[in-house]
Amino acid sequence: MALLELKNVTKHYNGIAPALDDVSFSVNEGEFVSIIGSSGSGKTTLLRCINRMVEATSGEIAFGGIVVSRLGKMELRQVRTKIGMIFQQFNLVDRMSVIENVLHGRLGHKSTLAGVLGIYTREERWQALRIIQMLGLDQQVYQRCDQLSGGQKQRVGIARALVQNPKLILCDEPIASLDPSSAKTIMDHLRSICTELGVTLIISLHQVDVALKYTDRIIGLNRGIVVFDGPPGELTSQRSAEIYAKEPKDVNIDLGERNAS
Amino acid sequence: MIEIKGIGTEQFSSPNLNTAKPLDRAALAIRLTLLVLAVTTIYALLTINANGIDMPKAILDTLSTLRTIFFQPYSYHFTVWQGFWEIVITLGLAFLTTLFGGVIALFLGLMAAQNLAPKWLTNVIKSVVAFIRAVPSILWVLIFAVAAGLGSTAAVIGLTFHSVAYLTKAYSESFEDLDRSVIEALMATGANWWQVVFQAVIPSSATYLLSWTFLRFEINFSNAVAMGAAAGAAGIGFDLFMASEFYFNLHEVGLVTYFILAFAIILEVLATNMKSRLMKQA
Numbered sequence A: 001m002a003l004l005e006l007k008n009v010t011k012h013y014n015g016i017a018p019a020l021d022d023v024s025f026s027v028n029e030g031e032f033v034s035i036i037g038s039s040g041s042g043k044t045t046l047l048r049c050i051n052r053m054v055e056a057t058s059g060e061i062a063f064g065g066i067v068v069s070r071l072g073k074m075e076l077r078q079v080r081t082k083i084g085m086i087f088q089q090f091n092l093v094d095r096m097s098v099i100e101n102v103l104h105g106r107l108g109h110k111s112t113l114a115g116v117l118g119i120y121t122r123e124e125r126w127q128a129l130r131i132i133q134m135l136g137l138d139q140q141v142y143q144r145c146d147q148l149s150g151g152q153k154q155r156v157g158i159a160r161a162l163v164q165n166p167k168l169i170l171c172d173e174p175i176a177s178l179d180p181s182s183a184k185t186i187m188d189h190l191r192s193i194c195t196e197l198g199v200t201l202i203i204s205l206h207q208v209d210v211a212l213k214y215t216d217r218i219i220g221l222n223r224g225i226v227v228f229d230g231p232p233g234e235l236t237s238q239r240s241a242e243i244y245a246k247e248p249k250d251v252n253i254d255l256g257e258r259n260a261s
Numbered sequence B: 001m002i003e004i005k006g007i008g009t010e011q012f013s014s015p016n017l018n019t020a021k022p023l024d025r026a027a028l029a030i031r032l033t034l035l036v037l038a039v040t041t042i043y044a045l046l047t048i049n050a051n052g053i054d055m056p057k058a059i060l061d062t063l064s065t066l067r068t069i070f071f072q073p074y075s076y077h078f079t080v081w082q083g084f085w086e087i088v089i090t091l092g093l094a095f096l097t098t099l100f101g102g103v104i105a106l107f108l109g110l111m112a113a114q115n116l117a118p119k120w121l122t123n124v125i126k127s128v129v130a131f132i133r134a135v136p137s138i139l140w141v142l143i144f145a146v147a148a149g150l151g152s153t154a155a156v157i158g159l160t161f162h163s164v165a166y167l168t169k170a171y172s173e174s175f176e177d178l179d180r181s182v183i184e185a186l187m188a189t190g191a192n193w194w195q196v197v198f199q200a201v202i203p204s205s206a207t208y209l210l211s212w213t214f215l216r217f218e219i220n221f222s223n224a225v226a227m228g229a230a231a232g233a234a235g236i237g238f239d240l241f242m243a244s245e246f247y248f249n250l251h252e253v254g255l256v257t258y259f260i261l262a263f264a265i266i267l268e269v270l271a272t273n274m275k276s277r278l279m280k281q282a
Ligand SMILES: Nc1ncnc2c1ncn2[C@@H]1O[C@H](COP(=O)(O)OP(=O)(O)O)[C@@H](O)[C@H]1O
Pocket: A013, A014, A019, A037, A038, A039, A040, A041, A042, A043, A044, A045, A046, A254, A255, A256, A258, A259, A261, B005, B006, B007, B008
């Protein structure tokens, strides 16, 4: 059964060209899907539409059979607890410790009051520690996050997502600001989270070779249009060139550079 | 409560083109002001009417007054313990206004922080608060005295009012230290606004909040002294007022000044200690 289903999703910010143009695809449980495309092609927008950090202009997004687009505030919160997210810039609270940052992933599962007071159960703490250990951060549990290296910060980011017990994790260029060896560590962890924990992952990537090596399926975006969707084996250099092509026939008012990463 | 627009994790940055300009409007305004001030000062000094005053004698008298104040402190009207008690009252005034101000400013600060509240709201609060801060505390006390009568009630309300404005600005800027993208990341896990505020925003700015609050406490202490003298609020300031304006007793003025100085130093030392301990802990 499809865990996630996008139907004709379109997103206009205010520019002339849409950031996402009639995007449709579905993702099955346990898949590891990568989204590739040049900068400004709409990868971030696509990922953020899924948990409604960005509101799609039109189209329908269903997660686990629930149509996300129509949910009220409370139900949206419920859905978001099942979707983890990790970022290129990690987005951790720098002045707080590793364990505190990881436990933040539990807030969505709590009542407002329990969350405000920071009342975590024993099981929650235990689970957080176990995940931290699994990611090889046991030496850093009580260290402040601004003392960590980039690779370690990203592992905290992954731990924060995992402690949510998510069905799906969205990863927005998680290795774009890491050195090659940390990048490899992170990708290995993500791969095993998919294979061993059965979590579905959607990851946007800059590097085609990483997508080819690690993921089960690749979606190619070009100016918000899905121009490729298939297993790595089908991504010929011809098709890859299409994904990164700057079609000359389009009028090119490209604001993408502003957002280059 | 906050609407999440699609700001990417990437930061948009626009280079500041103004820095290259040699003389912008602000610099020009400053120079003009300084020039005008210099001219008026020279003019005033040249045309001052000092005929009735014997300058050397005036200077000597001033020095002797200062000597009486600072080298012969003595009290006729209160004992050391009474003085101490008066200081405690002044401290109480400072404590109360800082506490009220801090609690109210905490909430206003959240609503004024750009990463936590909609832009229109932050703009409204920041402008109101800027206006309140532009008027000195003592004036606010006098304004409230119209309704409450001169005395400690007006002092508490007026000082609280100004503290709220001061701390709202300071707090909101501390809150803004936490990137909007971090807050969004937490909202994306399903956490709600209050949880994010209490579990991420406030803990990560706690040291700054405490430092600002203590700084304001020091300000409120000196304000409270002034209120005692000027607005008839009780405390050591009132003794200073009585000594200088009523009894005209310079020895007593000196003693009160030393009392205030001693406490100001104690506060300063405590503040420094507390801050360094917090920094180590954080
Ligand atoms: N908050 C925003 N407001 C306006 N336009 C945006 C915003 N975020 C992204 N865009 C535009 O949408 C397009 C897709 O951007 P994005 O999804 O960030 O692409 P990618 O992640 O692939 O680099 C770009 O043209 C970008 O300029």
